[in-house]
Amino acid sequence: MLLKIILGILGLGIVVFIHELGHFTAAKIFKVKVLSFSIGWGPVLLRKKIGTTEYRLSAIPLGGYCGMEGETAYQKALEENLPEIPLEEGSLYSVNPMKRILIAVAGPLFNLLFAAIALVIYSSIPYTYYTTPAQVILASEYDSQYENFPAETSGLKTGDIIKKIDGKNVSNFDEITKFISINPGKELKLEIERNGQAMELTLIPKLNPETGTGEIGVYPYIKPVIRDVGHDSKAMKSGLKTGDKIIEINGIPVENTLQINKIIGNPDIDSLKIKYLTAGNSEKDTTINFDSSGExxxxxxWEYIAVTEKSQGFFDSIYKGIKGTIQMTALTIKSFGLLFKGIDITKAVSGPLRITYMLGEVTSAGFSAGISQGILVLMNFLAIINISLFIMNLLPIPVLDGGLVLLSLIELISRKRIKPKFMYYFQTVGAVIILMLIIFAFWMDISFFVK
Structure with a gap:
């Protein structure tokens, strides 16, 4: 657990450092004094002053800041009843609005650049993932909550093989899930194969209000062919082996693993009389008994498909990394838009505590499967966080980078300097909004950990 927390904090620290480094770099380029550069918030643990800048490591590792000269000069103007914000040399408001905009967007842009680099690294590493064929089962046949879902109402049937979605080939269930999940509310054309016959149908994925993703109500159709039998397991003791295909349980013919899982999950059944075909196509019988433990x-x-993604060359990795960044950014923007379309924000929003936990969790799990897998998981997750930070910080909300961009644009277009009183009200409203969001995010995080 401690390792997961450390990995999560380090990962989030990298993201924050990259963001603040963007502001720092742009400020230095445009001759704006940087008074402090901190990784973390709260009490300062370590500090070192170089030139006009004090570099800090602070106690709370869930954020950071880049303090520039004159950021709060509007407060001084109000206190001294000045008509305009004082323009001291090296202060943020002493540079023209265009430079201020560039300083503001530099942080988010560094996050976007880092996301692209992470995805370039991701594309350069070969990996294998495990999935199932592009054959489906109607979830409504096994779970009533999926009744009248798009798969059922469109005419899709259990056993159908999906060949194409909107003209794009799909070769496994993961590709189906990915395509459906990013297209909630969009009409999709499916080309399927049913009993050897080609067919077409259309459906509109339903929005899942908890995740913000699309779903149609299907499970993967997995044929009951055994890939592996656990050591000293009930299956091994019964004589079942790799390559065997289960065809009947307790007199009920079975064609997929979901049927088997449903039978096994029935607490009223205390034994399984199994009929199966061996790898040599001989028919055999065996029995598995359950004891009183409830196990x-x-x-x-079960048998699955291993899909290997080969490593890309240098230029191909760059191309795929940039393409992936564009696609991920578009998807994230779309996800933000779903916050206003019925998505359950209490389940879709994660705060810094949960993000840190998730980052540590997935990274630890990835590295436990191997160094390459760990790097892949880490790069992908860092890309997601950086792109989310890029978009969120550019929202035109006071206190955020987008708020400074908005004020600077107003000044640039009107050719009039922003009045201190307007700036005060603008920043106060922003501070209240951000404080409410922080409290909400922390509350959601605490609720998540309690559950």
Missing amino acids: RKIGIT
């Missing part, structure tokens, strides 16, 4: 696992791993 229903039998120790079988």
Whole structure:
């Protein structure tokens, strides 16, 4: 657990450092004094002053800041009843609005650049993932909550093989899920194969209000062919082996693993009379008995597809990294838009505590599967966080970078300097909004950990 927390904090620290480094670099370029550069908030643990800048490491590692000369000069103007913000040399408001805009957007742009670099690294590493064929089962046949979902109402049937979605080939269930998840509310044309016959149908993925993703109500159709039998498991003791295909349980014919799982999950069944075909196509019988402990696992791993993504060359990795950044940015913007379209914000929003936990969790799990897998997971997650930070910080909300961009644009277009009183009200409203969002995010995080 401690390792996961450390990994999460380090990951989030990198993201914050990159963001603040963007502001710092732009400020230095445009001769704006940087008074402090901190990783973390709260009490300062370490500090070192170089030139006019004090570099800090602060106690709360869930943020950071780049303090520039004159950022709060509007407060001084109000206190001294000045008509305009004083323009001291090296202060933020002493440079022209265009330079201020560039300083403001530099932080988010550095996050976007880092996301692209992370995805370039991701594209350069070969990896294998495991999935199932592009054959589906109607979820409504096994779970009533999926009744009248798009798959059922469109005419899709259990056993159908999806060949194309909107003209794009799909070769496995993961590709189907990915395509459906990013297109909630959009009409999609499916080309399918049913009993050897080609067919077409259309459906509109339903928005899942908890995740903000689309879903149609299907499960993967997995044929009951055994890939592996756990050591000393019920299945091994019964004589089942790799390559065996289960065809009947307790007199009920089975064609997919979901049917088997439903039978095994029935607490009223205390034994399984199994009929199966061996790898040599011989028909055999065996029995698995359940004891009073309530343990229903039998120790079988089903056949799956191993898909290997080869490493890309240098230029191909750059191309795929940039393309992936554009696609991920577009998807994230779309996800932000869903916050206003019925998505359950209490379940879709994560605060810094939960993000840190998730980052540590997935990174730790990735590295436990191997160094390459760990790097892949880390790069992908860092790309997601950086792109989210890029978009969020450019929102025209006071206190955020987008708020400074908005004020500077107003000044640039009107050719009039912003009055201190307007700046005060603008920043106060922003501070209240951000404080409410922080409290909400922390409350959601605490609720998540309690649950």
